[in-house]
Amino acid sequence: MDNKQWCLSGHRVYLVALNDSHISRYIKLSDDPELVSTMGWRPFGVDEKGRFLQTLQMLSIPCYNDGQFLAFSIISVGEDKPIGYVSLTGIDEDKSKAELGIAIMEKDYRGHGYGTEALRLALRYGFEDLGLALIGLTVFPFNQRATKAYEKAGFRRRGLLPKSWRLPTGEYVDMVLMEITREQWAQYHKPTVTISL
Numbered sequence: 399m400d401n402k403q404w405c406l407s408g409h410r411v412y413l414v415a416l417n418d419s420h421i422s423r424y425i426k427l428s429d430d431p432e433l434v435s436t437m438g439w440r441p442f443g444v445d446e447k448g449r450f451l452q453t454l455q456m457l458s459i460p461c462y463n464d465g466q467f468l469a470f471s472i473i474s475v476g477e478d479k480p481i482g483y484v485s486l487t488g489i490d491e492d493k494s495k496a497e498l499g500i501a502i503m504e505k506d507y508r509g510h511g512y513g514t515e516a517l518r519l520a521l522r523y524g525f526e527d528l529g530l531a532l533i534g535l536t537v538f539p540f541n542q543r544a545t546k547a548y549e550k551a552g553f554r555r556r557g558l559l560p561k562s563w564r565l566p567t568g569e570y571v572d573m574v575l576m577e578i579t580r581e582q583w584a585q586y587h588k589p590t591v592t593i594s595l
């Protein structure tokens with residue numbers, strides 16, 4: 399199937415449904431030390447597609463509910479290369495809220511604006527297409543690059559969730575909670591009107 403028939407498109411990336419071949423590729427990249435530290439996961443083996451998907455579906459915000467899970471691959475425009483994923487999980491039936499997760503799995507593609515654009519596309523989908531009221535996420539306090547990308551996409555820090563994430567070592571660590579409401583998103587992405595005289 400031609401991915402571009404049903405994708406969410408930006409300038410640098412487009413989003414398509416996460417598929418089996420994307421997962422195989424991402425699993426191979428999952429032992430990158432930056433991913434291990436920022437995602438707080440144990441690297442995945444080639445036969446651990448199930449655990450990879452379960453990890454993407456895990457909710458980290460205590461007051462969010464279980465619900466539908468949607469995952470997209472982030473594809474670079476031009477090369478059509480799968481470089482990472484962005485997901486929405488815990489989409490509850492009344493569409494009140496969902497939790498977002500993201501990783502640029504290909505390390506050479508980090509720090510070039512791909513993540514921020516993928517976040518904006520996922521937010522647009524969540525608020526405009528799904529009609530969500532609130533999208534939240536958690537991030538490790540040390541993860542400055544992710545925090546900056548989230549702020550650029552419109553998320554705001556809501557507070558600290560103490561000892562809320564269990565690392566593979568068994569240690570519990572603090573997470574920063576960030577959220578954005580539909581109203582904030584609409585305000586943030588309000589089209590500018592140019593009046594020519």
Ligand SMILES: CC(C)(COP(=O)(O)OP(=O)(O)OC[C@H]1O[C@@H](n2cnc3c(N)ncnc32)[C@H](O)[C@@H]1OP(=O)(O)O)[C@@H](O)C(=O)NCCC(=O)NCCS
Pocket residue numbers: 432433436437482500501502503507508509510511512513514515536537538541542543544545546547
């Ligand atoms: C977090 C992530 C999705 C961001 O995507 P990205 O494409 O790398 O980031 P972008 O290039 O879009 O934007 C990052 C912003 O942070 C800034 N930045 C980069 N490193 C930084 C640092 N150490 N401290 C502060 N800001 C930093 C960049 O300058 C950029 O801002 P600018 O455009 O105003 O200059 C990506 O880096 C990633 O997947 N990292 C590993 C996994 C991860 O951390 N996932 C999130 C877990 S909560």
